[in-house]
Amino acid sequence: MLAKLVLVLAVIIVGSFLWYFMKSKVSGAHQQVRDRAIEGNFGRAIAAKPATKHLAMMGRTLTLGADPQRAGELITHVASSDDRVTDIHPEQGAVVIQIDGSYPRIRALLLPDRTVVGVEAMTWEMGFPQGAAVWDRIATAISQAATHQGIPVGEGAREFVKGENASGRPEIWIVRVA
Template identity: 75%
Template sequence: MGKLVIVLVLIVLASFVWYFAKSKVSRVHGQVRDRAIEGNIGRALTAGPATKHLAMMGRTLTLGADPQRAGELVTHVATADARVTDVRADAGTVVITIDGSYPRARAHLLADRTVIGIEAMTWEMGFPQGAAVWDRIATAITTAAGHQGIPVGEGARHFVRDPAAGNDPEVWTVQVA
């Protein structure tokens, strides 16, 4: 019986030691990762891909169709993507939410055209998040519009960090001239 108690006490002590050692290693690993991303090495590794992703996020589309037809097309295409979590009409616009909160795209349904693009996104781990999803949706909208005979023009937006949104994660919004 005494040996059993000693073995159980050793197991409990080993579990505590393992838990604290593992959490310290995880915390140190996180700090090293953060320093690498924030430092010159991280910037050098992420600069090219981040620039590409930022250009993808800045992609805008202008659909030359009446607001109802364009809104239906945008809604249909957006709801077909698995990463889109919400599509809703909001006072002359269609708001598309990807991955639960960001990036967020907005289609402005004007009388003579519809302009759609990302209005806010998050920047985490050296990259804007959701760029591939937005690029996929924008390409699908362009393809669907082409099949329906709707003319599509492309443009670009530029983003700036929104200091009012906090730091974790960083939120970037469209730069206003």
């Protein structure tokens, strides 16, 4: 009985070591293939269409036709219900929303006659703007909540440009100023 138990434990331990080394070898090979694809034209061609789609999602803006206090409360309420939103804080004439700790950063400009909500800065990593699906989900929820409350909602678009960044840091993209 004791011999069988020792044998089972030995098989589990040896199997664990083998699995660990095989997994790291596969992960390393996968990383090399991914890096080569991104560096080559093939990788750029594959990533171009989804990246363009994500960039368009990040450029989505909403204009709410309501007083600033009502619009700010609605935006804060909707954004705070999303798990990926890590910070919401008011600023002079605006509400700033941060996703995943820093970027994308969304700003709701609380103007006297309307409120404009959109991404003002984002990171670009691994060939894509990060957080596009989250922003799209939040924007859709804000639009639906505003429509449900009888607030007129308009949609628009923004363009982004690559900002200055320190070496070794993710690329930061900001709204293009006309």
